[in-house]
Amino acid sequence: MSEDAKPHLSVMLPEVLAALDAKSGDVIIDATFGAGGYTRAILATGAEVIGLDRDPTVQVHADAVKAxxxxxxxxxxxxxxxxxxxxxxxxxxxxxxxxxxxxxxxxQLDQAERGFSFMRDGPLDMRMADTGETAADIVNTWEHGPLAHIIKLYGEERQSGRIASAILRRRAEQPFTRTLDLADAIEKALGGRRGAPIHPATRTFQALRIAVNDELGELERGLEAAEKTLAEGGRLVVVTFHSLEDRIVKNFLQERTGNMPGGSRHAPVAVDTRKPTFALQFKGAQAATAEESAVNPRARSAKLRAAVRTSAPAWNIGGRA
Structure with a gap:
């Protein structure tokens, strides 16, 4: 069985359940419902679950859980x-x-028609919802500078300028509409695979997906919303899969637990009088076990961070009352 054909497995499920510590009568939000793996396990504890998802295709899974x-x-x-x-x-x-x-x-990767994967031919879409700008809109209309910027920033791609130039040259002849067409253009721009451990289009596709869905902004807003909404003693549990996401969660928790690294010894340190809104459940991040990573490749890069809400008022960072 190929990696892509493997069944959908909830990553770090035992660790997530331990960190949530859900009990009968508790109310838990599964902020990324998906196929409902976490939700089913939480419901099995006797808790209630509110599932959130902007993807319209999850409804069939939600109906099954509801039944x-x-x-x-x-x-x-x-x-x-x-x-x-x-x-x-x-x-x-x-x-x-x-x-x-x-x-x-x-x-989502397995659905070719969603356009997330360069391993399957499909429309160049990448939207998790069914509205807004698509990946095709970005590669066919954005100027070189902004396009190269997001490929470098969100994809951590060192050859972002070369890739953006190749995209602009090609789209002048024919707009991009399909995933494999874009992946092929990127591969040619970088001189082929040459034994590279990952496909040359991997980082660019990641960057486009993040830009289309404003994933990092959504994560920041989600963390602030959880801070505002969780009751005292409520538990926040976040599983991330690459460094950009994990950095946001790490920085948020360092700030909200009062554990930010010290400033320069040559500069005065500003005193923040706001009280910590979270207490860490454990230091750093937990990783998936070797056993789980062996059977579920997606777990190999997973990091779990968790914290408990204190009684302090939420910080109004994002400006939402």
Whole structure:
């Protein structure tokens, strides 16, 4: 069985459940519902779950969970950056936990028509929702500078300028509409594979997906929304899969737990009088076990961070009241 054909497995499920510590009667938000793997396991503890997802294709999975667990589950179609609004819509009084599984799911990668993967031919779309700018819109209309910038920033691609130049040259002859067409153009721009451990288009496709879905901005908004919404003692659990995501979560928790690294010894340190809104459950990040990584390749890069909400008022960083 190929990696892409493997069943969808919830990454670090035992560790997620341990960090959430959900009990009967608790209300938990599964901020990235997907195929419902985390949700089903949380519901099995007796807790209630509010699932969030902006992807319209998850409805079939939500219907199956609803049929099995009834009123203890509800799905709200929304990006998790609006977690606070979704919780208010749910009608629940107290939020005891929130879990995030960040990034594209294997379920989305497996759907060629979604355009996430360069391993399957499909329309160059990459939208997790069904509205907004597509990847084709970006590669066919953006100027060289902004295009190279996102490929470098979000894809951490050193050859971003060369790739952007190749895209502009090719689109002048014919616009890009298909995933394999773009992947082939990138591969040619970088001189072929030459035994590279990953496909030459990997980082560019990641960058486009992040830009199309504003994934990093969504993550920042989601963390702030969880901070505003979790009750005292509520647990925040986040699983990330690459360094850009993990850095945002790490910095957020360092700041909100009062554990930011010290400043320069030559410069005065500003005193922040805001009280910590979270306490870490453990230092650093947990990784998946070797056993899980062996059977689920997606788990190899996973990092889990978790914290408990204190009684301090939320910081109004994002400006949302």
């Amino acid at each position: 099995e667990f009834g009123d203890r589950f509800q799905l709200i179609r929304t990006p998790f950056g609006d977690l606070d609004d979704a919780f208010a819509e749910s009608g629940k009084a107290k939020l005891d936990g929130a879990v995030f599984d960040i990034g594209v799911s294997s379920m």
